[in-house]
Structures are given as C-alpha cells and as structure tokens.
Amino acid sequence: MIALQPRSLDEVLQSLEDDPALVPTAGCTDLMVRGPEALHEMDRVIDLLGVPELRGIQEVAGGLEIGATTSFSEIRRSAAVRAAFPALVAAASLVGGWQIQNRATLGGNMANASPAGDSLPVLLALDAVVVAAGARGLREIPYAGFHTGYRKTALRPGEIVARVRLPYLPEGSVQAFRKVGTREAQAISKVVVALAGRVAEGRIAELRLAAGSVAATPVRLRAAEEAVRGLSPGPAAADLAGRAAAREVTPIDDVRSTADYRRFALERVVRRLVLGMA
Ligand SMILES: Cc1cc2nc3c(=O)[nH]c(=O)nc-3n(C[C@H](O)[C@H](O)[C@H](O)COP(=O)(O)OP(=O)(O)OC[C@H]3O[C@@H](n4cnc5c(N)ncnc54)[C@H](O)[C@@H]3O)c2cc1C
Numbered sequence: 001m002i003a004l005q006p007r008s009l010d011e012v013l014q015s016l017e018d019d020p021a022l023v024p025t026a027g028c029t030d031l032m033v034r035g036p037e038a039l040h041e042m043d044r045v046i047d048l049l050g051v052p053e054l055r056g057i058q059e060v061a062g063g064l065e066i067g068a069t070t071s072f073s074e075i076r077r078s079a080a081v082r083a084a085f086p087a088l089v090a091a092a093s094l095v096g097g098w099q100i101q102n103r104a105t106l107g108g109n110m111a112n113a114s115p116a117g118d119s120l121p122v123l124l125a126l127d128a129v130v131v132a133a134g135a136r137g138l139r140e141i142p143y144a145g146f147h148t149g150y151r152k153t154a155l156r157p158g159e160i161v162a163r164v165r166l167p168y169l170p171e172g173s174v175q176a177f178r179k180v181g182t183r184e185a186q187a188i189s190k191v192v193v194a195l196a197g198r199v200a201e202g203r204i205a206e207l208r209l210a211a212g213s214v215a216a217t218p219v220r221l222r223a224a225e226e227a228v229r230g231l232s233p234g235p236a237a238a239d240l241a242g243r244a245a246a247r248e249v250t251p252i253d254d255v256r257s258t259a260d261y262r263r264f265a266l267e268r269v270v271r272r273l274v275l276g277m278a
Helices: 009-018 036-041 072-077 079-084 086-093 098-103 106-112 119-125 222-228 235-248 259-275
Strands: 002-004 023-025 044-047 057-060 063-067 129-134 137-142 147-149 160-167 173-180 191-200 203-212
Touching: 009 044, 009 129, 009 160, 057 079, 063 079, 072 079, 072 086, 072 098, 072 106, 079 086, 086 119, 086 173, 086 191, 106 119, 106 160, 119 173, 119 191, 119 203, 173 259, 191 259, 203 222, 203 235, 203 259, 222 235, 222 259, 235 259
Parallel strands: 002 044, 023 044
Antiparallel strands: 057 063, 063 160, 129 137, 129 160, 173 191, 191 203
C-alpha cells in the first residue's frame, strides 16, 4: 500500500487530480474495521491528518466552521461549539468511547455516510453546509443534499470534505439530541434524533427535526415539523410530532434493531424532544 502524507491542501488537491481513485484516510476508525478484503483493495491512500487547512474550529461570519479532520474530542472540548451547538457536542460525546473520540473525525463520520452516523442528523437539523475541495477548487453543498443514498454522498471522484459550516441559530433557539442504542454508552444507534427550533410568543415558530438509522440516509422529519408549526409547545404538540414522525419513516429490520422498534423509539424520542421546547 502506498500512503501519501501531504502537508497542505494544495498538495492534497494536486494528488487527487493526478489520481482521483486515491482513498482519503483520517482517523481510520471506520476504514480499519472494514476487513482484509476491503483493505487489500486500497492500493493508494492519502492521509489527511497532517493537513493544517483541514483541521480545527474557526469562527466565520454568521457561524462556525469545523475542519474535516477535527476529532470528536476536539469538538467536545471546544468552548465555541459548546456555546453555539450543544447538540453537536452531545452527539460527539456519544460516538464510541474516548479512544474512538480521540481518533474519529467529523469529516470521516460524514464521508463514511453510515445511516447510523451520530453527527449526521445533527448537521441536518443545524442546516449545515459542506465545503468540498477538489481539483477544481472549493464548492459548497447544503447538508440536505449531501447524503444521496445508502452510504453515498454528493462528493465527486477526487473530492474530499474540507470543512463544514454551521450557521448560528437565532437568539432563543433550542437544540436537542438523543441517541437510542442497545446500552447507554459505546453503542451504535438504533435511532438517533436531533432538533433545532425556536418558540416565539408561545408558539413553535421554527423547527427542524432530523433522524438517523430509520432510512438509508439521515432524514428530515418534515411531516412532524409541519404537524406542530404554530402550535403551543406541550404534550399535545409533542404527541402530534411523535406520531407524524413514526408515520413518515420506513425503517428496516437489521442486526441492530427491528423496524417496529425503531418506529416506536422514534415516536417516543421525537415526542420527548418536542416536549422539551415547552
Ligand atoms: C469501536 C467503534 C465504535 C464506534 N462508534 C461509533 C458511534 O457510536 N457513532 C458513530 O457515528 N460512529 C461510530 N464509529 C464509527 C467511526 O468512529 C466514525 O464514523 C468516525 O467519525 C469516522 O471517522 P474517521 O476519521 O475515523 O474516518 P476514516 O475511517 O478515516 O474514514 C471513513 C471514510 O470516510 C472517508 N473520509 C475520511 N475523511 C474524509 C474526508 N475529509 N473527505 C472525504 N472522505 C473522507 C474515508 O475514505 C472512508 O471511506 C465507531 C467505530 C468504532 C471502531
């Protein structure tokens, strides 16, 4: 295996232009558990961890940008992320254990595109924008269009995730995150839900709900959002949102859970998160 170790984004882009089939690697917490056959197919990899432009958390006009190779531990520790995006911190705190959080990157979670990826519904609920980098430069992809199918993304051959931009939410907004797994810690999710919303003058004025592990990609729960927009937050609205969410998803049975349990858990979690807006 040939492993390129570029030291700048320009070097990465040049290498990807020369060979768009290069496999980007970051924390390798997904790549290294893919099994020997998959690993043997990776003749040439490009290690992104030594590229300063892909790392760290920066304030930009109207939001924060998080570099693709920023680890979940760095996200947990960041005062800026904790202040503005507690739902992302909550998700980061539940990705595997500490050892995984020290290695695993946000960009790797996104690009790996597992429907169970914990950060994915959060990025969707926060209306994130992906900044992709390729030989033709940078381009922006709204997060809602990033996951195009089961384990598929809108990245083109030779493109990588460079960073993700999170727009600040309006004053008075609330955020929430909940993951249901087989146990409290170190579990891959059966259902994962994120909420971003705002109550104004006693009514739910804005609401974005997103869920993972209930479809081939993370999904916005638009029927649930619509069901309660304009209502007073409380048990009645929470019930409506939960029931609408359970109706609008088509989960599958797999090794981690049954479709029925996922639908049941989604209803309860959405209900609880919407109730939390009251
Ligand atoms: C024990 C264990 C527990 C885990 N628990 C969880 C969990 O609870 N929740 C969860 O969501 N995940 C979990 N994971 C999965 C994994 O840790 C995360 O998905 C992690 O964020 C992947 O990041 P990484 O940097 O290790 O990616 P890598 O393994 O380096 O890469 C993953 C994929 O993304 C591609 N890639 C990486 N970076 C980029 C980039 N910048 N641009 C384009 N492509 C890129 C790679 O080519 C590869 O296809 C767990 C993994 C393990 C081994």
